[in-house]
Amino acid sequence: MKLFFASALLLMSLCATAQKKVNFSSQNYAGLLEGEHGSSLQLQTINGLKFSNWFLGLGTGIDWYYRRSIPVFTSVNMDFLKKEKRSFYLSGNVGINFPWQMNDYYNEWGYNETSSYSGLYWSAGIGYKIGMGKGNDALLIQLGYDYKHVGEKVSYPYMVFESQDPNHHFDYHLRRLSAKIGWSF
Amino acid sequence: MSALEKNGMKKILLAVLSCLLFFSFQSCLKDKLTHSYTIYTPIYETKEQVALNIKSNPAKEIQSPGNLFVYGNYIFVNEMDKGVHIIDNTDPSNPVDKAFIDIPGNLDIAVKGNILYADMYQDLVAVDISDPLHAKLIKTLPDVFAERYYANGFVASNSMVIVGWTKRDTTVVLEHSSPNWFYPRGVLFDAASAMRQNAAAAAPIPGISGSMARFTIVNDYLYAVDHHSLRPISIDNPSDPVASNMISAGFDIETIYPFKNKLFLGSMGGLYIYDISQPDAPVKEGDFIHARACDPVIADDNYAYVTLREGTNCGPTTNELEVVDIQDLHAPSLLKSYAMMKPQGLTKDNNILFVCDEGIKMYDASDPENIVLEKHVAGLEARDAIAWNKNLIVVSSNGLYQYDYSVPGDLTLRSKLSINR
Numbered sequence: 001m002k003l004f005f006a007s008a009l010l011l012m013s014l015c016a017t018a019q020k021k022v023n024f025s026s027q028n029y030a031g032l033l034e035g036e037h038g039s040s041l042q043l044q045t046i047n048g049l050k051f052s053n054w055f056l057g058l059g060t061g062i063d064w065y066y067r068r069s070i071p072v073f074t075s076v077n078m079d080f081l082k083k084e085k086r087s088f089y090l091s092g093n094v095g096i097n098f099p100w101q102m103n104d105y106y107n108e109w110g111y112n113e114t115s116s117y118s119g120l121y122w123s124a125g126i127g128y129k130i131g132m133g134k135g136n137d138a139l140l141i142q143l144g145y146d147y148k149h150v151g152e153k154v155s156y157p158y159m160v161f162e163s164q165d166p167n168h169h170f171d172y173h174l175r176r177l178s179a180k181i182g183w184s185f
Numbered sequence: 186m187s188a189l190e191k192n193g194m195k196k197i198l199l200a201v202l203s204c205l206l207f208f209s210f211q212s213c214l215k216d217k218l219t220h221s222y223t224i225y226t227p228i229y230e231t232k233e234q235v236a237l238n239i240k241s242n243p244a245k246e247i248q249s250p251g252n253l254f255v256y257g258n259y260i261f262v263n264e265m266d267k268g269v270h271i272i273d274n275t276d277p278s279n280p281v282d283k284a285f286i287d288i289p290g291n292l293d294i295a296v297k298g299n300i301l302y303a304d305m306y307q308d309l310v311a312v313d314i315s316d317p318l319h320a321k322l323i324k325t326l327p328d329v330f331a332e333r334y335y336a337n338g339f340v341a342s343n344s345m346v347i348v349g350w351t352k353r354d355t356t357v358v359l360e361h362s363s364p365n366w367f368y369p370r371g372v373l374f375d376a377a378s379a380m381r382q383n384a385a386a387a388a389p390i391p392g393i394s395g396s397m398a399r400f401t402i403v404n405d406y407l408y409a410v411d412h413h414s415l416r417p418i419s420i421d422n423p424s425d426p427v428a429s430n431m432i433s434a435g436f437d438i439e440t441i442y443p444f445k446n447k448l449f450l451g452s453m454g455g456l457y458i459y460d461i462s463q464p465d466a467p468v469k470e471g472d473f474i475h476a477r478a479c480d481p482v483i484a485d486d487n488y489a490y491v492t493l494r495e496g497t498n499c500g501p502t503t504n505e506l507e508v509v510d511i512q513d514l515h516a517p518s519l520l521k522s523y524a525m526m527k528p529q530g531l532t533k534d535n536n537i538l539f540v541c542d543e544g545i546k547m548y549d550a551s552d553p554e555n556i557v558l559e560k561h562v563a564g565l566e567a568r569d570a571i572a573w574n575k576n577l578i579v580v581s582s583n584g585l586y587q588y589d590y591s592v593p594g595d596l597t598l599r600s601k602l603s604i605n606r
Contacts, residue, residue: 034211066216141200143207170359173217177208 025050025136027057027075031180033065033146040065042146042178046075046093050136053079059093066174067150068100071121085131085138090124097121097148119149119171123178140182148174218359223352229345230289232325239310239322241271241284247604250580255393255571256296259317260578262585263294269303271317277576277587278599286312286320289348290333295400295407296392300423302400302407304330306346309409309418311426329418329428331411395569395580396451396481396530401443406464408448410438415450417465429465435472444484447514451482456491458514473509473517481530481569487512488520488553492528492540504528506540508553521554530569532577537590541567545579545588547596559594 027046032039041064048057055077063069073095079087099116125144132138152170247270251263260272260280268288273281290306299315300323309326333341341347394401400409405421415434419427437453448467450457455474459467475493482491489509506523528542538550544563548556566582575591576599585602 034208035214036216143204167222169221171217171219171221173219175214175216177211177214179204179207 022049022051023136024048025055025057025184027055027059027077027140027182027184029061029140029142029180029182031142031178031182033063033176033178035065035174035176037066037174040176042180044071044180044182048075053082055079055089059095062100063097063148065148065176067116067152067172069148069150070098070100071148072096072098073121073123077127079129087129089127089129091127091142091144092122092124094120094122097150099150099152114152114154117151117153119151121148123147125178125180127180129184136185138184140180140184142178142180142182144178144180146176146178150174219356220359221354221356223354225350225352227341227347228349228351229342230348232344232346235287235289235305235346235348236322236325238287239305239312239320240286241318241320242287243285244270244282245285247282247585247602250568250582250585250604252293252398253395253569253571253578253580253585254294254296254398255573255578260585261294261296261301262580263291263303265292266290269294269301271314271320272585272602273317274578274587277589280585280587280600280602282602284318284320288312289346293398293400293409295394295398295402297402297407297420298423300420302402302418302420302426304400304409306330306341307332309426309428311424313424323424324426326418326426326428329416330409331414393571393573395571396442396483396532397440397569399439399441401441401448403443403446403448403461404464406461408441408443408461408467410434410441410450412436412438414438415441415448415459415467417461417467419465432467434459434467434469440481442481442483444486447484449482449484449489451480451491453480456480456482456489456509456517458511458517460514471511471513471515471517473519475507475519483531483533484511485533489517490531490533490538490550492525492531492542494525494528504542506531506556508556521556523556529567532570532572534572534575534590537572539570539572539577539590541570541579541581545570545577545586545596547590547594549594560596562588562596562598 029044031042033042044059044061046057046059057075059075060072063071073093075093077089077091079089081088096118098118101116123144123146125142127140127142130139150172154168155166249265251265254261258275260274262270264270268291269286271284273283288303288305291303293304295302299313301312301314303310307328307330309329311324312320313323314320407418407420409416415432417429435452435457438450440451442449446461448459448461455472458471460470461467480491480493482489489511491507493505495504504525504527506525508520509517510520511517526543528540531540536551538548540546544561544565545567547560549559550556567579568581570577570579577588577590579586584604587599589597589599
């Protein structure tokens with residue numbers, strides 16, 4: 001959490017001190033997540049500033065893996081092995097993973113009340129960028145590791161006796177490999 | 186194929202192989218699912234040790250109030266699974282918590298004469314309260330009520346009594362896939378077969394129970410319900426209760442309410458009416474089936490008033506107050522429904538109806554087909570109420586409230602006995 005806000009602060013500072021060589025850039029990905037619970041789709045958009053070999057942005061998206069969620073994160077990219085309009089890049093994201101459904105609901109039995117809570121999100125990967133056309137448009141291909149945490153609190157409000165624990169917490173620590181393809185401009 | 190094309194094909198092949206190699210590592214990744222909860226371990230005492238403590242002990246703070254019973258100038262409040270608070274209500278504006286009777290496993294209470302009847306898990310205990318500050322156990326009737334069920338096959342000892350629980354927080358790693366939570370793993374889960382309470386009638390001093398009661402007293406019989414059965418217990422000799430045969434009364438029974446020579450049993454599926462002309466052998470006279478819901482019930486000569494509440498273990502249904510015409514007890518019929526928020530207990534004094542519904546609501550029920558809301562006191566999680574002699578007693582999660590309703594259409598707070606959770 002602290003890292004997320006520190007990164008956001010850094011990004012705002014960069015915006016405030018932006019010079020000519022600092023440009024706005026947007027990265028937009030569609031990807032596949034593979035983990036113990038199978039394959040799922042993810043969509044992400046990351047928008048921020050590009051300067052020299054670095055990119056710093058704020059991102060969000062939808063992650064359908066096991067428990068659908070919305071990660072909100074800061075993102076850092078560093079280009080290396082640049083050759084003309086192509087380069088490899090390292091990418092790192094860290095932020096908060098918000099559950100898709102926050103509200104209480106009853107399970108199929110109509111017996112429990114469940115509320116979800118947010119957790120950590122982070123990912124790291126290596127990508128290949130292929131510049132297209134004359135501008136800054138580029139095709140992005142990235143492979144990486146992706147972690148998200150979501151939690152659920154299940155309550156049994158009718159458990160009123162001392163012998164019963166009315167609150168149970170289920171924490172999902174989900175680890176996936178990701179393959180993303182995207183477009184930046 | 187040109188050299189350029191060959192080069193391109195190689196790159197594509199390399200990319201595909203890289204992806205395949207990359208995803209082959211997927212099997213190395215394991216998701217981790219953890220379940221955090223509190224483990225409860227029972228603390229036992231022998232029945233002899235427990236019996237020694239069933240007496241008036243110093244007053245304790247009310248923490249988890251259950252059912253309540255009004256008898257003369259006293260209010261008896263059940264402390265769930267622990268015992269009974271005795272509150273001197275001689276001055277409703279200044280109720281005094283006088284004593285606490287330790288009765289482990291207690292959920293329901295009823296009083297007749299100088300005897301307080303209470304459940305202690307499966308047993309019925311009779312306590313002499315002629316001097317409430319020096320109450321003493323006079324009889325234990327064993328195995329009267331249904332056994333409690335716990336999760337994970339936990340079975341409580343028959344020879345010992347659970348007097349408390351030790352708590353320990355724990356986190357376990359779940360094996361793959363989604364947990365099945367209906368019976369959480371490793372947790373003592375009381376399926377709540379128990380829950381009983383009472384009401385009373387025809388006593389020299391008025392004895393009144395709430396609408397959530399699972400005990401009730403009519404003349405010389407105490408009637409108790411559990412999920413499926415109705416048990417008459419003779420208290421002709423108050424200090425020597427004698428249990429009659431249990432009667433299979435229906436499903437998911439929650440409450441019992443007496444009116445004249447009838448018993449009204451509220452269940453999650455409907456309302457059952459029993460005739461008790463022969464007190465030790467109640468006979469079902471009629472029923473009224475409704476959507477699955479929690480439904481405390483009260484009744485008068487012509488109408489039964491039922492609140493239906495959705496959620497938790499009550500099932501998904503509408504929240505409403507139903508007025509049921511019971512003039513023909515063999516064929517009760519719905520007269521009218523009124524929308525509610527999340528109603529619980531209710532009580533009625535002549536034409537004034539009170540419903541615990543996101544606070545306490547006061548209605549003019551002189552015309553059951555046109556019940557009119559007169560006052561709504563919000564800000565308390567009212568569970569049940571008893572209206573008697575222009576004094577409304579409300580038990581809520583944060584206090585025991587008393588209101589004066591002598592002025593038509595108005596409720597004036599007399600006192601609040603705080604509850605410390």
